Amino acid sequence: MFERLRIYNFGFEYPKGSTISFGKETSRSKGHVVFRLPGEERVFVSWGQLDSISQKFGTPEAHAAHSLSKLSNAKGLREVRLITKAVANVNGHAAVLTHIAVDSAGPISKSRNREIRALHLHCEDSGRFFILNESCVTGSPVDSPRVFAKLQESFVCH
Numbered sequence: 609m610f611e612r613l614r615i616y617n618f619g620f621e622y623p624k625g626s627t628i629s630f631g632k633e634t635s636r637s638k639g640h641v642v643f644r645l646p647g648e649e650r651v652f653v654s655w656g657q658l659d660s661i662s663q664k665f666g667t668p669e670a671h672a673a674h675s676l677s678k679l680s681n682a683k684g685l686r687e688v689r690l691i692t693k694a695v696a697n698v699n700g701h702a703a704v705l706t707h708i709a710v711d712s713a714g715p716i717s718k719s720r721n722r723e724i725r726a727l728h729l730h731c732e733d734s735g736r737f738f739i740l741n742e743s744c745v746t747g748s749p750v751d752s753p754r755v756f757a758k759l760q761e762s763f764v765c766h
């Protein structure tokens with residue numbers, strides 16, 4: 609079951625039963641919201657102004673590549689591997705979808721292997737970018753592909 613959230617003129621459907629927390633300084637032009645699902649699954653949605661990033665990564669492709677390299681350099685991760693990358697039409701924009709495997713196995717880390725699904729979208733109509741991220745433990749009982757597909761197909765940005 610899914611419910612719709614709509615704020616600042618964007619919206620999407622998230623799994624019913626999620627605990628929702630907003631970033632401290634959330635505004636129309638910048639912010640993030642986190643959905644905690646039962647278990648260890650998380651959905652993060654962040655947004656910001658397009659002109660704040662256009663110099664560094666002006667396309668969703670470049671933006672997605674930047675996020676991947678940031679993740680690859682994060683501490684405590686043994687391996688970050690891109691499984692698939694694709695372009696999809698989301699609310700009229702060519703968005704970049706990535707599916708990433710993260711191996712964080714270590715003696716002090718309680719985390720197990722994770723999978724991350726991400727969507728990078730640049731919305732010229734509203735002057736904002738959006739990043740949707742779903743992170744789940746490999747083998748989680750939550751149907752992650754379905755949750756992410758629902759986010760993607762229901763996403764409205766302008």
Ligand SMILES: [Zn+2]
Nearest residue numbers: 731733765766
């Ligand atoms: Zn848009």
